[in-house]
Amino acid sequence: MTATVRIDLDSGDPVWRQIADQVRAALVSRRVKPGAQLATVRELALDLGVNHNTVAEAYRQLAAEGFLQLERGVGALVLDREAPRPPAAEQERFARRLKLLLAEARAAGVPVAALRKTIEEVL
Template identity: 50%
Template sequence: MLRIDLGSRVSVYEQIANGLRAELVSGKFSPGEKFPTVRALAINLGVHHNTVAEAYRQLANEGWLELRRHHGAIVRERDKPAAGPDTMERFKRPLEELIAKGLADGLTPQLLAGEMIEAARRLGGKIFP
């Protein structure tokens, strides 16, 4: 289940959104499925329900959720957007910085590469066409 790292530099609502997005991408949820209510998830995570609501709003903005008042959050059918030329560029920067942190902490390029391939497979399915 989703876990909140209070020591992290990224805000709690963003941690929630990031974690849920990863699960959504991996296909863990089907369209039409209901998400836990903001209050239920808030209690589960030990945060305020407004914080969860903010995360849901972000995911709704990205097209993942339909957020109907008094009905809870429902997983939407979402067509994958087309990646423009800048999409990969936006991806490169944080990727490089993340890898640099890993290497600085003593991880080897081999370990990193293995884990990255593994994670891409876990989230996105096939890698080698």
């Protein structure tokens, strides 16, 4: 059993990144704990209706970030990963992305209260 992943083909950003993002979110929030087994690339691919290479690309990304350990014949193992010390430039980059997303949401008419609610829901 893994995190239920939802794919939006009209999203604009690639499917493999959507998968990586959502699985990462599940791992960071500890909804899936270290030691657990994720779905195999083919399982998840079949579930999502995409090619297994697409899922494999997402898994490789997470493995490169230190979240997963991939092994042939075994599958994807969730590692215990402590948060790194990000450089200030990296933090600034996230700050920019956050500002832009909030601006886009407000431009779309999403009320500020709704945004706050979602934020508090995460932290």
